[in-house]
Amino acid sequence: MLILMQQTATQADIERVLATVVELGFQARPIPGEQRMAIGVVGNDRQIDGSRLEALPGVREIIHVSAPYKLVSREWKKSDTEIRLFNGTVVGGKGIVVMGGPCSVESEEQIMEAAAFVAAMGGAVLRGGAYKPRSSPYSFQGMGEEGLKILARAREKYGLAIITEAIDGESADRVADYADIIQIGARNMQNFALLRHVGKLDKPVLLKRGISATIKELLLAAEYILSEGNEKVILCERGIRSFDDATRNVMDIAAIPILKQLSHLPVIADPSHGTGLRNKVIPMSRAAVAAGADGLIVEMHPHPEKALSDGMQSLYPEQFGELVREVGKIAAVLDRSVLSISSRGIREILEG
Numbered sequence: 001m002l003i004l005m006q007q008t009a010t011q012a013d014i015e016r017v018l019a020t021v022v023e024l025g026f027q028a029r030p031i032p033g034e035q036r037m038a039i040g041v042v043g044n045d046r047q048i049d050g051s052r053l054e055a056l057p058g059v060r061e062i063i064h065v066s067a068p069y070k071l072v073s074r075e076w077k078k079s080d081t082e083i084r085l086f087n088g089t090v091v092g093g094k095g096i097v098v099m100g101g102p103c104s105v106e107s108e109e110q111i112m113e114a115a116a117f118v119a120a121m122g123g124a125v126l127r128g129g130a131y132k133p134r135s136s137p138y139s140f141q142g143m144g145e146e147g148l149k150i151l152a153r154a155r156e157k158y159g160l161a162i163i164t165e166a167i168d169g170e171s172a173d174r175v176a177d178y179a180d181i182i183q184i185g186a187r188n189m190q191n192f193a194l195l196r197h198v199g200k201l202d203k204p205v206l207l208k209r210g211i212s213a214t215i216k217e218l219l220l221a222a223e224y225i226l227s228e229g230n231e232k233v234i235l236c237e238r239g240i241r242s243f244d245d246a247t248r249n250v251m252d253i254a255a256i257p258i259l260k261q262l263s264h265l266p267v268i269a270d271p272s273h274g275t276g277l278r279n280k281v282i283p284m285s286r287a288a289v290a291a292g293a294d295g296l297i298v299e300m301h302p303h304p305e306k307a308l309s310d311g312m313q314s315l316y317p318e319q320f321g322e323l324v325r326e327v328g329k330i331a332a333v334l335d336r337s338v339l340s341i342s343s344r345g346i347r348e349i350l351e352g
């Protein structure tokens with residue numbers, strides 16, 4: 001439920017409404033607006049009898065939020081949520097944000113090389129996993145904190161924001177120390193303790209759709225994070241499991257406009273995990289942006305054949321440049337453009 005206050009409502013009116021909400025056994029969340037104050041009511045699945053609230057002085061209107069998720073819904077907040085990163089990049093605004101980099105952090109040399117390409121070719125965010133949730137316990141598990149330190153040095157050198165995955169509360173705290181966006185992977189989308197944990201941190205979170213999760217489940221997972229106070233959540237379509245093995249996952253392009261309609265949160269797409277096929281990453285990137293995605297997260301490796309994970313789906317650096325150029329043309333049709341941090345050439349950047 002959302003309580004809209006009158007423009008003329010006094011502080012005392014607002015406080016009376018807040019106290020009444022608590023008295024009724026719910027939590028009140030003040031949402032200051034330019035014109036007037038709104039108060040969100042959450043905290044219980046049971047129906048709220050709005051009549052007592054409606055009758056209070058200063059209350060203009062009561063809006064019932066019909067969706068099971070509240071804070072993430074468009075009914076709750078009409079305007080798009082914009083998330084600003086340290087380098088000026090805004091996720092969820094008019095610009096398209098391209099995040100690129102290897103699946104895993106493997107060495108300083110690999111990350112510095114990847115970062116130089118991402119920066120020079122129009123990316124704004126560097127990706128790379130330091131904590132890897134691998135299907136097999138015998139696969140490469142990531143470099144841990146050492147990997148985060150390498151990412152932080154690349155951030156320093158190239159001005160790219162950093163996104164990297166957390167797999168539990170402890171790694172989330174470490175990631176928050178070094179990176180700009182905490183990634184919650186598909187396998188952890190319903191790790192509710194982890195969602196609550198990152199909900200208490202003051203860091204943007206990228207929440208990937210679970211391998212077999214419905215759109216509603218993804219939004220409810222995001223609700224866990226917002227319900228703890230962290231409103232900086234980016235949703236990510238990364239493909240779901242289905243019967244067809246022609247691609248690694250089935251990338252659900254329709255999820256993009258559906259999520260944009262149901263929620264005010266930014267939505268990005270991951271065509272690398274969405275297809276698992278290097279030569280399908282560019283066409284699906286174009287499709288995602290055409291469908292309204294606010295950005296892309298793409299795997300790119302300076303030497304994909306040597307990658308310790310996901311080499312088959314990792315772009316070659318020059319393909320990353322091609323992707324940004326092509327996506328830029330699609331974005332222009334929608335009166336948008338790709339946000340980049342650098343207009344310098346790759347040679348200039350590589351030569352320092």
Ligand code: PEP
Pocket residue numbers: 103129133184185186187208238270273
């Ligand atoms: C990744 O980004 O490398 C990753 C493991 O993604 P997902 O959680 O979508 O499988």
Ligand code: MN
Pocket residue numbers: 103104273299309310
């Ligand atoms: Mn990967």
